[in-house]
Amino acid sequence: MTLDGMPSTAAVHLDLSGTDLPEWVAGLFRQEAGSVEAILGAPLVVGPAVDGEPCWIVEPRADDQPVTVTWDPEHLRLVSTANGAREVLDSTLLLGRLARSSQRRVEWSVPETVDDAVDVFVDALENDAAYWQFAAEPWPVVRDRALASRPGSWDEFRAWAEELLAHLPDGHARIAATSQTTFNPPYQARLDGDHVILSKVPEGSAAFAAGVRPGWTSAVPDAERWWRTTPASPQGRPWRTARRFLRVVGDERTFTATSPDGHAVTWVEARSEQPRREVITVSHNPSGAVLVWLDSFSDDPRITEVMDELCKGANPDDHMVLDLRGNPGGKVVVEHALAGRFLRQKTFLGTTTYSDARGGFGPHVERWGDPSDDPCWPGRLTILVDVHTFSSPEAFVGRLQGLPHVTVLGDATGGGIGMPCRVPLGHGLEAWFASAICYDRGGPPIDVRGIRPDGPLVDDPTAL
Numbered sequence: 328m329t330l331d332g333m334p335s336t337a338a339v340h341l342d343l344s345g346t347d348l349p350e351w352v353a354g355l356f357r358q359e360a361g362s363v364e365a366i367l368g369a370p371l372v373v374g375p376a377v378d379g380e381p382c383w384i385v386e387p388r389a390d391d392q393p394v395t396v397t398w399d400p401e402h403l404r405l406v407s408t409a410n411g412a413r414e415v416l417d418s419t420l421l422l423g424r425l426a427r428s429s430q431r432r433v434e435w436s437v438p439e440t441v442d443d444a445v446d447v448f449v450d451a452l453e454n455d456a457a458y459w460q461f462a463a464e465p466w467p468v469v470r471d472r473a474l475a476s477r478p479g480s481w482d483e484f485r486a487w488a489e490e491l492l493a494h495l496p497d498g499h500a501r502i503a504a505t506s507q508t509t510f511n512p513p514y515q516a517r518l519d520g521d522h523v524i525l526s527k528v529p530e531g532s533a534a535f536a537a538g539v540r541p542g543w544t545s546a547v548p549d550a551e552r553w554w555r556t557t558p559a560s561p562q563g564r565p566w567r568t569a570r571r572f573l574r575v576v577g578d579e580r581t582f583t584a585t586s587p588d589g590h591a592v593t594w595v596e597a598r599s600e601q602p603r604r605e606v607i608t609v610s611h612n613p614s615g616a617v618l619v620w621l622d623s624f625s626d627d628p629r630i631t632e633v634m635d636e637l638c639k640g641a642n643p644d645d646h647m648v649l650d651l652r653g654n655p656g657g658k659v660v661v662e663h664a665l666a667g668r669f670l671r672q673k674t675f676l677g678t679t680t681y682s683d684a685r686g687g688f689g690p691h692v693e694r695w696g697d698p699s700d701d702p703c704w705p706g707r708l709t710i711l712v713d714v715h716t717f718s719s720p721e722a723f724v725g726r727l728q729g730l731p732h733v734t735v736l737g738d739a740t741g742g743g744i745g746m747p748c749r750v751p752l753g754h755g756l757e758a759w760f761a762s763a764i765c766y767d768r769g770g771p772p773i774d775v776r777g778i779r780p781d782g783p784l785v786d787d788p789t790a791l
Contacts (some may be wrong), residue, residue, distance in 0.1 A: 333400070340372050348412055361692035386605075407421070444754070448752055455760075461495075485756060498563050525539065525584065541684050567741075580596050591716050612791065624665070641705055644716070664699065670703070670730075681762065709791055710737065722744045742776055744765040
């Protein structure tokens with residue numbers, strides 16, 4: 328299906344030359360061109376507009392004007408008015424609204440009433456959300472039940488929206504309050520009944536200083552509600568529910584935990600006292616393997632610097648153990664660039680299918696990867712993963728698993744790659760959920776299912 332009046336055989340040229348956007352934005356559009364192609368029904372090329380061919384021009388907007396997308400079918404010209412990377416990416420969501428509208432111009436608007444917010448949210452879930460095929464109940468059943476109990480106030484709306492969204496097994500999905508400042512303490516835990524069981528308490532953390540250790544528990548008031556309103560894959564839900572419960576809203580929060588023998592301690596978790604986390608650390612084990620722990624796929628230049636140093640001095644007999652356990656994500660373009668350091672030739676990586684913004688999907692788009700122009704790793708690679716390995720690190724592992732020199736060990740990952748999108752809901756609330764499904768080179772989806780390792784991690788990584 329194409330945008331009304333858009334020829335399906337001619338490429339649409341996305342022209343960003345009139346902006347001062349960082350290069351990663353253009354890189355993201357090139358890498359995820361399928362997300363736009365599924366809506367437009369035509370190929371996307373990032374580059375200057377060509378006379379006589381369809382184009383999508385991004386222009387700056389006036390401060391007193393909203394983000395807009397306008398379609399001129401006579402001249403085959405799309406125009407977005409947007410300032411900054413966030414607004415340009417948001418305009419992709421507007422393309423979807425344009426595609427299912429009879430209008431030639433749509434604008435970024437925020438619902439002003441609860442009834443409007445309900446309609447906008449239901450419309451977005453119906454047309455843009457990708458994971459309904461994995462849900463326990465069909466979308467029409469979920470939708471009709473939710474609409475039978477429409478909320479009457481903004482407080483009711485948030486609770487209603489969280490419960491509706493949790494029907495998606497989507498770890499990216501959430502209802503966020505834009506005015507709230509939050510942070511996640513550095514602990515790992517899982518919900519078990521009416522309490523969470525801590526499994527990771529790092530040295531240097533406030534809980535560790537108070538005497539708390541793995542195996543201690545913390546009571547969860549109204550645990551059933553926390554479970555009912557947490558979207559996640561089946562394997563990730565106990566952990567993501569605990570993560571939501573432990574999240575701190577504001578600058579500090581008081582916690583209490585109890586040891587297995589009944590000893591309770593209380594501590595204050597403060598934003599200003601969070602332990603500093605190195606984005607990448609390197610060590611060597613007795614067998615000579617290099618151990619690399621990567622905290623996230625951030626754009627911190629130290630990742631590139633460290634990998635350059637490791638790869639330049641390596642030989643084919645060397646072994647790298649890359650620990651991605653607990654890695655919660657980061658920038659797709661960083662993940663893509665890092666994966667290229669471990670490819671030996673042009674490689675088929677799998678496929679992705681994107682929401683067409685009309686309740687369906689575009690065709691499967693093949694993903695291919697080339698060896699990086701940066702120094703590449705010539706030896707063996709072992710990747711360690713767990714249920715906390717989520718989003719872009721799963722895409723990274725999916726690109727490499729199955730190659731002769733790559734082994735993946737650990738537990739099934741969190742199951743959530745699929746290109747999150749943002750929907751404003753009004754009253755300072757916004758919804759996030761995945762709008763694509765990624766499949767590995769063998770065919771099964773990575774989303775929800777997660778990466779299935781080649782084997783368990785039975786030994787200490789330092790012994791590999």
